Amino acid sequence: MPAETTTADAITAAWRAESARLVGALTRMTRDVELAEDLAQDALVAALEQWPAAGVPSNPAAWLMTTAKRRGIDHFRRADTLRKKTDVLRHDLREEDGMPDLDSQVDFIEDDVLRLIFLSCHPNLTPESRAALTLRLVGGLTTAEIARGFLTSESTMGQRVSRAKKSLAEAKAEFELPVGEERLRRLDDVMAVIYLIFNEGYTATAGNDWMRPELTNEAIRLARMLAELMPEVTETHGLQALLELQASRTAARTGADGRAILLEDQDRALWDQLLIRRGLAALERAELLAARGAAVGKYYLQAAIASRHARAQTPEETDWRAIAILYDVLAQAAPGPIVExxxxxxxxxxxxxxxxxxxxxxxxxxxxxxxxLVPSVRGDLLSRAGRHAEAAEAFQAAAALTRNTSEQELLLARAAASVRAIPT
Incomplete structure (x- = not known):
């Protein structure tokens, strides 16, 4: 593999893994989310310029953080204002080797991304802007990727993200985690955004890849943090359980050729038992709270559904009647077309x-x-009913609508199988 390809891959991997923590830490230090993102982007550009020649540093995350902080110092020096912020940033650098003392920042680093999500879910923003801004700042998605997810143009999404950041600045939004009633008011939006990030990773809206594991992993990490932050809320444990249980199937969802595999055709020996145990443990915590009278909601119910799949050793053992009953309850608690x-x-x-x-x-x-989704499920039901010609048409219609290459291949394969099953 050419050296430049290896370096490019390293830069991409480092950015995917660290961009949210980088922006979060810089926002905490500068109290300006737009400036924080600019500094993080500057660090990325510097990596693109320097790493191919100098080599990938032993600690890419520390290199990016150091570079971004130095750019921050330069920014405040040029502005000749906010001298105290300059001192804070300078103090955060170890002069002897030019690297940040990461050990001293562990407590901050673990909270910074969550703080960033709560900031992105500020009540001054519309629901669409909250989701878009969080996907941009926390999920690390490009504006183009977010636009595809929202079925809008890249320019429109770029304007939406830009307006959201300006709205936060105008509202003088605090970076600290909200407390009391304010935290509870934002909780639904925060959980919705974490779930949105997970879903974008679990089944990518567009592109060649069926999944984007870096997003599902980040969403799970955030859900765990949220459950620890608010352990008295049933839904935080329900959300964690749901994500852990769904993610447990990741290794079985694609074959060696990268093609998508339906749930009933998956090799369940490949399901991640550690994630299943973690998910079931989180669900048990939610159930204990519910037994004490705590309210339950859509994440708890969806986790309960996912647990029925996780406990089934074979597809035939799946308790579909219990799942159908849970979906009936979910339809009452959180009605919507996806639930239906x-x-x-x-x-x-x-x-x-x-x-x-x-x-x-x-x-x-x-x-x-x-x-x-609708023609895809209709095709599946028609196929099971033996109405193969109608099923083929439905699968073909669904394939024409999806923008994920792997999913399109799966749907076209099912359409072809339905055609072959038509009696001659």
């Missing part, structure tokens, strides 16, 4: 394909415009 689509799948397995199709038919025609 999954409820259709559950009813189709628990009872018969016709029951699933009946649930699907109740969805308004414009429930998810441009989405492949």
């Amino acid at each position: 689509i999954n409820r259709a799948v559950a009813h189709g397995r628990a009872f018969d394909p016709g029951a699933g199709l009946a649930v699907l038919e109740e969805l308004p025609a414009d429930a998810l415009p441009g989405s492949h």
